[in-house]
Amino acid sequence: MGDLGMKLFCSRGELGPADSKSLRLLEFEVPPGTGALRVDFDFAPIFSEDAEQNRASMERAVREYLGERAGCPEAFAEMLAREDIARYLARIRNLLNWLVYDPAxxxxxxxxxxADGSWQTSTIxxxxxxxxxxxGPVLPGRWSIVLEAHLICTPRCRYALEVQRCESDDLPELAPNRPRPRRLTGSSAASPRPEARQGWLRGEMHAHSMHSDGAYLVSELAARAAAAGLDFVALTDHNTTSGCAEAARCEExxxxxxxxxxxxxxxxxxxxxxxxxEWHRAGERIRIERIADEVRAEGVLFSLAHPFQIGDPxxxxxxxxxxxxxxxxxDLVEIWSGCWQARGVEIRRAIDLWxxxxxxxLRPVGVAGRDWHDERQADGPGRRFARTVVAAKERSERALLEGLRRGAVYLSTGPHLDLRILAEAGPVDLDRGAEPLRLPAGGEAAVEAALEGEIPEGAxxxxxxxxxxxxEVPASATLHMPxxxxGRYRAEVWSADGEPLLLSNHLLVEEA
Ligand SMILES: [Zn+2]
Ligand SMILES: [Zn+2]
Structure with missing residues (x-):
């Protein structure tokens, strides 16, 4: 065995609340002949157990979240009692991450x-x-690690980061960190696969895997998505695309x-x-506008995620x-984040923003995202998640991005939508997206919309x-309006007790 675990670099330090939202650049030399790097990272404490302070900061976050409704004592109490929020009242977590850059x-x-405890040792x-x-090859030269301190909520937080090198002939022993495939546990929702509509694909726009803080391997995520009747999934791991290689191996x-x-x-x-x-380089933040311009020039769609989610901590x-x-x-805005039952407040605010x-x-396309991390975001009783339904010429990433870009999109918890404008020159369907229909002054047209599928009574x-x-008409009827x-037109379906079941994107009419 070679010099497995030869130490290259070590950094220890202490962070405090004032270090929240700061970056720390750590640099080290990697000698030639290095087969792999092993990074051990630890920090303590993980949680703040200061109940009084936790409560104060969570109350502040909930007040901000509720906006105008913060003055309503029932709404406030209901939010604090929400299972995921109540957990934070007891324990708020220090949030630290790090990224590694090679000499190139x-x-x-x-x-x-x-949360599974497999977090301390990483291999590259x-x-x-x-x-x-x-x-990828472990190139010799100057490597760097950037420590992101998102939130330090304890008076002090100590960290230790150690980098070790392994020689090439040690590599076979260096694969233990790849998680072992786990068998699917629990049922992943018995949502029957809705009959596929010609040219429309239903999917999930916001999902995490074990490549960031999700609970599933990419293959498990794929299996769950297929079981939930989804045609596509966007793998949106935090600040990394390392899961894409695994995703490419999934057929469905x-x-x-x-x-x-x-x-x-x-x-x-x-x-x-x-x-x-990346949103920072060499420890310096990059303006978000610059990142957006760069990636959009490469054909990437830039989207605002969960704009009104509860913020820090x-x-x-x-x-x-x-x-x-x-x-x-x-290009896109996530207007329907999570399920209405838990996050109606922010969904309403996001639709208003849109x-x-x-x-x-501006013409951003509205999309839905459940922010899938684990079983808590599986369809289930009292948890209805919207699918983003996209007109796509074929089952490919390219066709989906193209449909998303032009706004040929609606969001639905179930029903199919047919939405079109009938004009003299012929009908304009939603699958054309937001490309405007030019209507001459005095010209006549009408919007027509129909639903297909199961719709709750009274919707x-x-x-x-x-x-x-x-x-507004009963959901069983066809909508028709001159x-x-x-103007811009969209269709919506709401249940009798005020829950959205479907939201479409816009059809545009402009004067010729
Ligand atoms: Zn997020
Ligand atoms: Zn997310």
């Missing part, structure tokens, strides 16, 4: 905390790397290569990227960055014009 400046992946090697890291469903850019101020999903995009950094957000760069952006002349079918309800003048 390539990001080789990101370390994430995993040519053929076998821990989840979150990309396989279609995977969209993606990444969730998890910054200190906002989360953004990038769709159609197989390379890991619950979901650290994940809220819409209020000040000067790069709204004109959003309408405001359209009022400003309402609405036509929304420029953000306002223009027509179009007078320019």
């Amino acid at each position: 400046g390539r990001c080789r992946g990101r370390w994430d905390f995993r 090697g040519p053929q076998a790397s821990s989840p979150g890291f990309t396989d 469903p279609v995977f969209i290569r993606a990444e969730e850019l998890t910054t200190f101020c906002g989360h953004f999903c990038l769709y159609g990227t197989g390379r890991t995009v 619950f979901c650290t950094g994940c809220r819409w960055p209020g000040q000067d957000p790069p709204a004109d760069r959003f 309408d405001r952006l359209w009022d400003r002349g 309402l079918f609405r036509l929304v014009r420029d953000g306002h309800v223009a027509r 179009v007078r003048g320019p």
Whole structure:
């Protein structure tokens, strides 16, 4: 055996609350002949057990989340009693991550905390790397690790990071970090696969695997998605695309290569990227506008994720960055995050934001995302997640991105939608997307919409014009309304007790 575990570098330090939202650059030399790197990382304490302080910071986050409804004592108490929030009242976690860069400046992946305890040791090697890291040669030269301190909620948090090298002939012993496939446990929801509609694919736009903080291997995620009747899944692991290689080996469903850019101020999903995009380089943050411009030039769709999710310390950094957000760069906006039962407040706010952006002349496409991490985001009683339904010419990432880009998209918990504008020159269907229909002054047209599939009794079918309800009929009926003048039209279905069941994107009418 060679010099397995020869120490190359060690960094120990202490962080405090003032270090929250800061980056630390650590550099080290890797000598020639190195087969793989092994990084051991540890920090303590993990949790803040200061009940009083936890409560105060969670109450602040919940107040901000509720917005106008924060003054309503019932709404406030209901939120604090929510299972996932109540857990945080007892224990808030320090949130630290690190990324590693090779001498060519390539990001080789990101370390994430995993609840299964397999988190301390990471391997980066040519053929076998821990989840979150990309396989490839371990080039000699100057490597760097950037420590991201997202949140330090304890007075002090000590960390230790140690890098060891292994020689090439030691490599076979260096694959223990690749997780062993686990058998599926529990039922992954008995949602019957809805009959596929010609040219429309249903999928999930926001899913994590073990390559970041999700509970599933990519193959498990694929199996669960297929069982839930999904045609596609976007793999949006936090700040890494290392899961894409595994996704490429899955036959079903279609995977969209993606990444969730998890910054200190906002989360953004990038769709159609197989390379890991970073939001900081050499310990310096990069402006989000610059990142958006760069990736969009490569054909990537740039999306704002869960804009009104509860922020720090619950979901650290994940809220819409209020000040000067790069709204004109959003190709997509996640307007339906998670399920309505738990997150109705933020879904309503996100739909309002979406309408405001359209009022400003911007045209982001609305999508849904359950932010799939584990069984808590599986379909189940009292948990209805919307699918993003996309018009795609074929079952491929390319066709899906193309449909998403043009807005040929609706979000649905079940029913199929047929939405079109009938004009003299012929009908314009939603599968054409938001490309406007030019209507001559005095010209006549009508919007027509119909639903197919199971719809709960008492549900309402609405036509929304420029953000306002223009027509409402029982969901069993066909919607028909004359179009007078320019405007944007979308269809919505709401249950009798006020839960959205379907939201479409827009059909546009402009004056010729
Ligand atoms: Zn997020
Ligand atoms: Zn996410």
